[in-house]
Amino acid sequence: MTSASTIERTDTWDMVLVHRVFRREFRILPALVRAVAPGDTARAEVLGAHLANIALGLHHHHSAEDDLVWPLLLRRAKMHAGLIHRMEAQHHRLHEPLQRINELLPRWRDRALADDRDELADVIAQAAVALDEHLADEEREILPLIEEHLTPAEWKAVGDRGKEVLPKGKMALVFLGSILEEASEAERRxxxxxxxxxxRLLWRLAGERTYIASRDRVRVY
Incomplete structure (x- = not known):
């Protein structure tokens, strides 16, 4: 018989690092968007491309949870079904502002009109509030359930789903840098x-420099 002490426990520590990226970018983007002058399509394109990547990443993040996490928890943690359904409902509520962002972005990137800019900034801010609530609930209440009820292999499958849609080449370094930006030294190592x-070698050679250049290009006012 395998003793409890030898059973590998699922560890969700890396999910918190990913959440920080979404929190940070949705928090700072409304002000960046509002600062774009009407007609400045070059700046709108820079921010629009960045926002599109972040919104797509959040969509894939939620899709992995919808497909691979909630069904397992509903079967194995039935006494927490109300909580899990609340997470599903929060995903559904976030879908509306994310869909509106997807509708507004092409038009704003193309013409950089003030009305589109202002509505887009408002919708991003709306999404940021809902996202903060959802991620806080998830970290406080769902991650402990995942560690208790999902095996390491099942949790790895969630991560593997995310890796399938990661950007390639230079943008992969930008994504990695965005995760490491707010990591502690221990988390980073x-x-x-x-x-x-x-x-790791690519990051050491060119990653941080590549990320800083991309980050500063987005965050300049």
Missing amino acids: RFLGELPLPV
């Missing part, structure tokens, strides 16, 4: 230590 050696 652990996260990099779990990456393949070629990725």
Whole structure:
């Protein structure tokens, strides 16, 4: 018989790092968008491309949870069904502002009109509030359930789903940098230590420089 002490426990620590990216970017983007002068399509394109990537990343993040996490928890943690359904409802509520962002973005990137800019900034801010509530609930109440009820292999499948849609090439370094930006030194060492050696070498050679250039291009007013 396998003793409890030898059973590998699911560890969700890396999810918190990913959540920080979504929180940070949705928090700072409304002011960045509002600062774009009417008609400045070059600046609208820079911010629009960044916002599109962040919104798409959040969509894939939620889709993985919808497909791979909630069904397992509903079967194995039935006494918490109300909580899990609340998470599903929060995803549904976030879909509306995210869909509106997707509708507004092409028009604003193309013409940079003030009305589109202002509505877009308002919708991003609306999404940021809902996202903060959802991620706080998830970290406080759902991650402990995942650690108790999902196996490491099942949790790895969630991460693998995310890796399937990660950007490639230069944008992969930008994504990695966005995760490491607010990581503690211990978190940074652990996260990099779990990456393949070629990725770690690429990050060491060009990653931080690539990320800083991309970050500063987005955040300049």
